[in-house]
Amino acid sequence: MRPGSSAAACRAIVVRDLALAWRRRGDALNPLLFAIIVVTLFPLALGPEPALLARMAAGTIFVAVLLAALLSLDALFRSDLEDGSLEQLVLSPHPLALLLACKIAVHWLTTALPLIVIAPLLALLLYLPAPVLPVLMLALVLVTPLLSLIGAVCVALTVGMRRSGMLLTLLVLPLLVPALIFGAGACNAAQAGLPFAAPLLWLGAWLALALVLAPLATAAALKISLT
Amino acid sequence: MNAIDLADHPPLLAVRGLAYARNDEPIFGPFDLVLDAGEVVLVEGDNGSGKTTLLKVLSGLLAPTSGEVLLNGAPLTLARLAQQVALLGHLLGLKLELSALQNLRFAVGLGGIRPGITPQIALASVGLEGFEEQPLRLLSAGQKKRVALARLLLVPAALWLLDEPYANLDREGIGLVNRLLETHARRGGAALITSHGAYAYTSGTPRRVNLRGAGTVTDVPAANDASGPDPA
Numbered sequence: 001m002r003p004g005s006s007a008a009a010c011r012a013i014v015v016r017d018l019a020l021a022w023r024r025r026g027d028a029l030n031p032l033l034f035a036i037i038v039v040t041l042f043p044l045a046l047g048p049e050p051a052l053l054a055r056m057a058a059g060t061i062f063v064a065v066l067l068a069a070l071l072s073l074d075a076l077f078r079s080d081l082e083d084g085s086l087e088q089l090v091l092s093p094h095p096l097a098l099l100l101a102c103k104i105a106v107h108w109l110t111t112a113l114p115l116i117v118i119a120p121l122l123a124l125l126l127y128l129p130a131p132v133l134p135v136l137m138l139a140l141v142l143v144t145p146l147l148s149l150i151g152a153v154c155v156a157l158t159v160g161m162r163r164s165g166m167l168l169t170l171l172v173l174p175l176l177v178p179a180l181i182f183g184a185g186a187c188n189a190a191q192a193g194l195p196f197a198a199p200l201l202w203l204g205a206w207l208a209l210a211l212v213l214a215p216l217a218t219a220a221a222l223k224i225s226l227t
Numbered sequence: 228m229n230a231i232d233l234a235d236h237p238p239l240l241a242v243r244g245l246a247y248a249r250n251d252e253p254i255f256g257p258f259d260l261v262l263d264a265g266e267v268v269l270v271e272g273d274n275g276s277g278k279t280t281l282l283k284v285l286s287g288l289l290a291p292t293s294g295e296v297l298l299n300g301a302p303l304t305l306a307r308l309a310q311q312v313a314l315l316g317h318l319l320g321l322k323l324e325l326s327a328l329q330n331l332r333f334a335v336g337l338g339g340i341r342p343g344i345t346p347q348i349a350l351a352s353v354g355l356e357g358f359e360e361q362p363l364r365l366l367s368a369g370q371k372k373r374v375a376l377a378r379l380l381l382v383p384a385a386l387w388l389l390d391e392p393y394a395n396l397d398r399e400g401i402g403l404v405n406r407l408l409e410t411h412a413r414r415g416g417a418a419l420i421t422s423h424g425a426y427a428y429t430s431g432t433p434r435r436v437n438l439r440g441a442g443t444v445t446d447v448p449a450a451n452d453a454s455g456p457d458p459a
Contacts, residue, residue, distance in 0.1 A: 020324055
């Protein structure tokens, strides 16, 4: 009896979740459309003055990305819990945290990466000054995995409950707000010609910590949710 | 003394004084059982007697309130489970959007594969040849169950814990489950299956254990002429 390697298990999860995301691509596009709609509504409501929009651009994009992430989080483990796949994951001989890290990575790839890709377009819509765009992109690259990782811990805690949507939002928002403040803060600093490295470095440090700890916490929380 | 001490090697599964309570409300137990390689044991009990909970405790998903579970002589923990237990519950753990083959490939990636078998062979041997590429959503409940049974064939695990394996299956499907169980027992595996009374395991007479919910000590009837090695 030859046990499969952990690498094979991770590959299997990535392949399966990508295939699932492709089958449910309508759902996967939902957060993207949501963020685009939020961003395009702002000029309609506030008027098209470039100066005003440019001042609000980075903040608006970050809020839209955060809300879009919230929208996609609830589905992270829901279907796995409902069809019993989660039990099979827990019973597999591989470290659960590692398997969940793969799931979270696929979630980021399918929900956050499209947002990062269209971020330049959103920035253009809001007259974000061109020199700030690299800072915005870097901040998004650091913030979006944080949203997925911290969100996963909270989803794992609430997935056992039937109607967890409201509770999840309450639980996850306070944890995500610092990421919003630092991310948008870096862009605002860059826009004002101030040094912007510090908030980005903070985000990087935080992401490194979350990369290590969040999968472990998610695994522990999921085991509690299963009982 | 019991059979645990008489056997020169530890039994595949030994359960002593196992009980589980949810919020101080006893669900089942205390429950004793010794399961050797090559044995199939049928756990009988009415609806709500705790059969599903028992399997979850034995698989390590739930921690028992009292008592102990020894797997090959070592205490059972989720971390130590590696490759020894396969659970087939009411929830099959299959993705309806994916094809049977995709589901099985995932199971193999996750749990490893027995030598000399492929997902295609496994699907053919549960009677699903030609359904490999069909999304599971289009299959019937019984066919989905067969896909889950094919997973048992593929993934190397000595102990099968099957919760109501006969549910949703036609007469031929029931025969299939019995054949799988027989083959598994012959290869040195063991299985614990639950049933709410409809007795479908016809080939050979497996040991039967009665689970009557909390408070009653379970009796292991003497009708123990399973084909497995007798420790005594």
